[in-house]
Amino acid sequence: MQDKTAVILMNTGSPAAPTAGALRTYLKDFLSDPRIIELPAWIWQPILRGIILRTRPAKSAERYKKIWMPDGSPLMVYSQKLVEALNERLSGNTTVAMAMKVGAPSVKTTVQRLKGEGYKRFIFFPMFAQYSTQTTESCLDSVRETENLDSEGFSWDWIKPYYDRHEFIDILAQKIALQRTAGAHLVMSFHGIPVKSIKKGSPYEHQCRQTAFEIARKLNLSEGEYSIAYQSRFGNDHWLQPYLTGHVEELVRKGTKAIDVVCLSFSVDCLETLEEIGIELKDHFIRVGGERFNLIACLNDDPQAVDFYLTLIEEKLNNPSF
């Protein structure tokens, strides 16, 4: 009989509550990750502790309050729904759980719990379609830091980025087609990262563009009907361009009055989609002269997405090299 296998969905994680105190703990952890801020600690930590952690927690808490759900942050609520949907479809020796890079549940506590329940094989599934050191690799760092995963009798592997998988493209194209508004320009938004990461060899930009081009091809969109932009710039470094805010201003200047925005770096809706795009960007678009703004939902626990994630999990389960 095969060893009991646990599949662990991974994401960045959310604060425990939409309060300044919880945000301080969360941001301290998040922004101390050398994958996120690639500066030597002796330069970065005084800035983080002396400036950022004095001002950002309260501001971020106000943003989280706007989108917080009765059961928690949208990221955690949708991730939990995904875990439940996948568990309903998997039987026998395989279970699905989640673990977050920052906050709870951590990889360490999740693995400890599952080991206690007799699980021997672990498949980690970073829920990011495009590879980046800031997300995928940061999640894998916490796996590597988890004690005894490589010890006798245990094994682990991970599911690779799926930015160009035809099932993924097909599902997204279908969702976009269903949620589009007539005559609107489609903005495909990806999370930004610093350009210096690309110069060091990150495939992230290439993978984002592949996702976008494949979706555009599937939807038969011509060049003027869609565009790519990068959201959420943090700090003063050069990040991937065009920056989303300036990009929508430019669209309005050129006469576009209606846009649909789809956020393709995220598997589930979160602060960065619901508040940053759905509230802040929408307000900005209307303020600068836009008329119709429509945010297309992430895949979340959509049944077709669940089918696709099952395919990726089953491919890994059946991989004899595991």
Ligand SMILES: C=CC1=C(C)c2cc3[nH]c(cc4nc(cc5[nH]c(cc1n2)c(C)c5CCC(=O)O)C(CCC(=O)O)=C4C)c(C)c3C=C
């Ligand atoms: C330099 C800073 C950051 C980089 C680079 C970055 C890349 C990056 N992030 C995501 C996805 C998520 N980020 C989330 C929260 C979050 N991210 C940063 C900073 C960087 N991210 C901060 C400071 C925060 C905290 C929130 C805030 O105060 O702005 C989240 C969680 C959101 C939630 O709902 O809880 C996600 C998801 C991607 C995909 C990405 C690069 C590819």
Ligand SMILES: [Fe+2]
């Ligand atoms: Fe982020």
Ligand SMILES: [Fe+2]
């Ligand atoms: Fe962000």
